[in-house]
Amino acid sequence: MKISRRQMLILLPAAAIAWEHVMAGTPEAAPNYAMSEHWWSMLIDIPKCIGCGNCVRACQAENDVPDGRFRTWVERYHVHDEDMMNPEVISPDGGKEGFPSVAKEDSGKYFFVPKLCNQCVDSPCTQVCPVGATFVTPDGVVLVDQKYCMGCAYCVQACPYGCRYIHPQKQVADKCTLCYHRITKGLTTACCEACPTGARQLVDLKNPNDPIHEFLRTHPVQILKPQMATGAKVYYHGMDGSVR
């Protein structure tokens, strides 16, 4: 068979298109889930937190978080009346097994602050990644592509909230995924599922029926370190000014 120059000119782009198709593979679409319809975040209701550590244990079980590393953890603040600026903060093993009891006589106030990735919109961690291994998804979750990550730990240093770590076995960056594998299937996160008091609630800011809209209208809320302009979107209700 002889192929003329003209036929060749037609065949080449056709072959290119076919090759393109082979390279693209088949997209693994999650059924009935459209990223563009969601904007995920979380609400932390500090006065409801009892410091039981259920969220920390649930997170470690759900996400195979290595011992001594935390995707979420709980801090206990002890603020003395005369010294707002210097709270005593403890988090024994991330609060995984709860906290030591406090006798009634102690002075000052106590409260618990659950922490997790703030799922920032202008996240410093994604901006410093040299290889594009960490990113904000179209539905507002900061994720790490562990196949692409080379473990340089720039992002670990960049996060102003200390929410990232290098996985001791995989040697790549690891962090809270907001249980992306659950929320895309209509489930709540493991920490919210295990929280007994509703101190943590998954919210979808793009869902007009989410109770978060009524809550935000009627309650004062804060984000952590707003002066860093990270676009953090984990909302804290009832947070004391001493929290950092």
Added chain:
Amino acid sequence: MSAFKDAGHLLRFAGLFVLAFIVFLVVRRFVVPKSFGEYGHYRGAAIAEIAAHPAQFAGHQACEACHSDIADAKSKGKHAHVNCEACHGPQLKHADDPSSGVPPKPDTATLCVRCHAASAARPKDFPQVDAVAHANGVPCETCHKPHDPALGAGGTQ
């Protein structure tokens, strides 16, 4: 024309450059993952890979479908908003296939005090007891039903 006298090796150099550029394009074609740039400066397929992570917690809706008796009892009591897996731990395997194993009974000696041990650090309105003075070693479930724990005026017993 003296300036172009030795143009030959300039052309060869240009040719080499073009060739290297083509090689670069071809190599790039193969090493850059197809989905890179699909949504931004990252591998789009990573999103689906992370979404495929296996879950451990079934969610209380799953438990309630089969254990409706317990769900009913619990929904009337003070533990109405405490989800099954907050006490029973992650049980997706059991929920997917109950014959795969029966979840162990939670040890109330450690379970209940995790939430209810008295501490001034806890919110004042949360029910708390000094376990030693309150129960004196008697297991909590001898008096309280875990799924509907309140006794006295607030209880349904």
